[in-house]
Amino acid sequence: MNHDEKIHIAFLIFPGFPMACLTSMIEPLRAANEITGKDAFGWKLYSEGGQRVEASAHVWFEPDLALEDCEAVDQLFLLSGPSSRFERPAPSEGKLRKLARHGVTMGAISGGVFPLARSGLLEGYSTSVHWCYEAAFAAEFPRLTATEDVIMIDRQRMTVSGAAAAFDLSLHLIQDALGADVAIEVACWFQHPLMRGQGVTQRKPTFAAESTHDMLPTPIRQAVEIFNANIEDPVNVADVADQVGVSARQLERMFRKTTGTTPLAYYRSLRMHKARQLLLYSKDSMADIAIAVGYSSASALNKNYLDVFGVHPRDDRNKVNMFRVRENTIVPPA
Template sequence: MCRDDRIEIGFLLFDGFPMACLTSVIEPLRAANEIAGQETFCWTLLSERGQKVRSSAEVGFDAMRGLLDHGEVDILFLLSSPTSRFENSSAGNAALRSLGRHGTILGGISGGVFPLVRSGTMQGQPVSVHWCYEAAFEAEFPDFDARSEVIVRTATRYTAAGAAAGFDLALHLIQDRLGAEIAHEVACWFQHPMMRGAGVRQQVPSATQPETGDSLPPLVARCVTLFGQDMSEPVSIADVAREIGVTPRQIERAFKRATGKSPSHYYRAMRMKAARQMVMYTADPIPEIAASVGYSSAAPLVTHYRAAFGLSPAEDRRRINRFRVEGNAPLPSV
């Protein structure tokens, strides 16, 4: 247990949580304690019932306590996959709400934002959502303020988009308590090039040219933004050209030069990526997923999905279910 003048951080682990998200926060805090010569930060591993938890890499972790036996923590981070839920949702969600009411800062890293939002503790709060979960998050929580920043911090809620963002968030906690000099030294220990802060957007594969990693040209980037605004209502290349004030032919040439694909094929790939997120991380039926990415029925989605990934959405969901660890409930295949 921490002494009163220390910051105690709880990590609430669910089966299937990404192990890197845990170590990326604990390790810089450990290093800060070492550099400062004092135990400023301490931490506790929690699970719902105090049971052993397996990470997505099948590494087991022994929880120190159960959520209902948590005592007091200053900050509680949820670490999970997007599909993770409490076994007893009423008790688990009530415990989180109680912690929030009594001054604990609540947070989620990567997929941990999903059970955090499900708990009812995030109303009116912005949320950092990893780009690979955006479509699944929007499908389940369409009214939430989901942001592409790597870190989103308010006075009472902290969310981060992945393991590297968790490291950045830990550096901010170190800077807040021990100052910028120690935060910088910790970053240098781990060869972490910079501490990213509020407003820094995630790097997303579709925003770069294949093979080079360079940013897409402005015309192509504007088209991609329009493509992604509302995939349930697909737009034509002609519509996009009119909106931007260019010809469809100009868009065609720009996409070919920048991506090696036609704009229509690039757009379809975006829709397939969004569909796959929902196949993997939501329980939505396949026809609903089809509608959410702009198909009037499931049949054309299945055709394009199979062309993109080599199997149908239902087959892909069954394949993913085989890798879900115990407690990370399988999703329906139809």
Template sequence: MMSTTQIGFLIFPGFPMACLTSVIEPLRAANEISDQGVFGWTLISESGPRVTSSAGVVFKADATLADDCALDYLLLLSAPSIRFADDKTPALLRRIARHGVIPGAISGGVFPLVRSGVANRAPLSVHWCYAAAFASEFPDVPFSDRTIEIDPRCVTASGAAAAFDLALHLIDAKLGHAIATEVACWFQHPMMRKEGVHQIVPAPGTDGASTDLPPLVARAIELFTRDLAEPVPMADIADALGITPRHLERSFKRATGQNPTGYFRHLRMKAARQIVMYSDDRMGDVAAAVGYSSVQAFAKHYRNTFGLSPQEDRKRINLYRVEGNLPVPSV
């Protein structure tokens, strides 16, 4: 009889419910298909027994973090803006990791994972919609745009579909590829994505994803977004690509309907909004993080893009959190 792999889910208020079920359901199916209880799971909270998800559905935790749970993995699920309700939580997480439990996180759970000091320089997968906020809060912590990162020290998944892939990898390692494939087919999930697969990102101004863009345009975007705090001039991007600025502009117009300057400004504003939503950074720091030396110019472009100032946007978000008691949004 195989030993049981026990997975703990540390759920915080406002955690994305889909990320939880995207791990538990394939593990449950693997147990049924193999006719063995090879996977077990426990819902864990910081303290109280009831935790409300981002969808407003209330979950009853089986244990608290202070309880002595026999675990192989402990996965954190939360929105990025969550703060520990108990000052002892980071120390408890570090102690659990020292005792051989593999820590991990799904979606926004990577934020409290790093805040606790548990990540331990392991590769981290960060969802693209949180990347700018993550880089702002943790400038010295490397992360990737891969859907999942699996390391003996830590496992991370960028979102709900990626969490399903993480579960398939656990099933594959425990029961073999045939059962992992059957589980995927049960749920009509695409075949298990291998490690190293990059996240799919929407392409602003188009109906498709970044993977649908012409290679030249995609490469230009990659060059520009390497460091939004130091925007690369269009002439330098064109030179790096071996084309003229006019050729670059025509290529962008055909692919996105926008010129490069407008397209890149939109990317900067989307990154700025992440930092506004998921951090308490001063607006001058937010502006600098996306390459603006003038807060006034930054605020003007922000209002033109989103219809309100960054201060108004943060106030609106914080009001929602107070009234709904939920961090927003999470994926």
């Protein structure tokens, strides 16, 4: 859409957007301009109506323009929480679709994939979704293809899972525009250890020990992957042990040593964390959430939820909703 050599980027920010995602993209681009002495990248902030926007860290931002005035940009990234919606969906989503038709690469960071998907601009594309939103995203957009990759570039769509991934994406943009040497120097400026690309999956907490998913021994990691793939239709732990090539007794010993808990307790915790994603980031009823994580009723879910989180799911949802409401406006979580 833009015809000069400078790459023009628009950042569309919603109330409650994660500030780190914005600064993680802008700072590498700013550094690249300084290092090369070129005005290679330019950026502006937009909000739906041009109004001031408060980030999740309670820092206010003054956008340059309203979305309707967005023109002559090469890329546009949405930054928001998963509950963010346009105040005027028809014209605002129409504006995004118009920009896309005119060749603008559309992107989103972290929760920004939700309003981008609601605009219809992820139909037929693969998208990166942060692990803490994956259950809610799948529930709302069952036909869309979501990946665990930290970065997903699919033709004219760029999506990243979070702030660190946004930094990596900026390094890729710098490398494409100015070369690998500049990208490496920018990474060194910020002591960024490496530049991740597509095909690199997100690191996930194990929810049971001071480790992440990629640090688990192979049989445990394979078992966790099976558990993850069978949230709605639970599997028997003995069958899982058989699939990963160990006895049920061996699997239990390995789980206790690695995670500090049993396979069954770990599996239950995993299902409860999926339930909490749906509780916090979707409007599904408790009965629907229970079915989605493999329980026959909400009452069966409630007891395990209380055991894992120490709070009744109804109270957990009410607490979050209380914090999302400010001056009669829904404030999305970061």
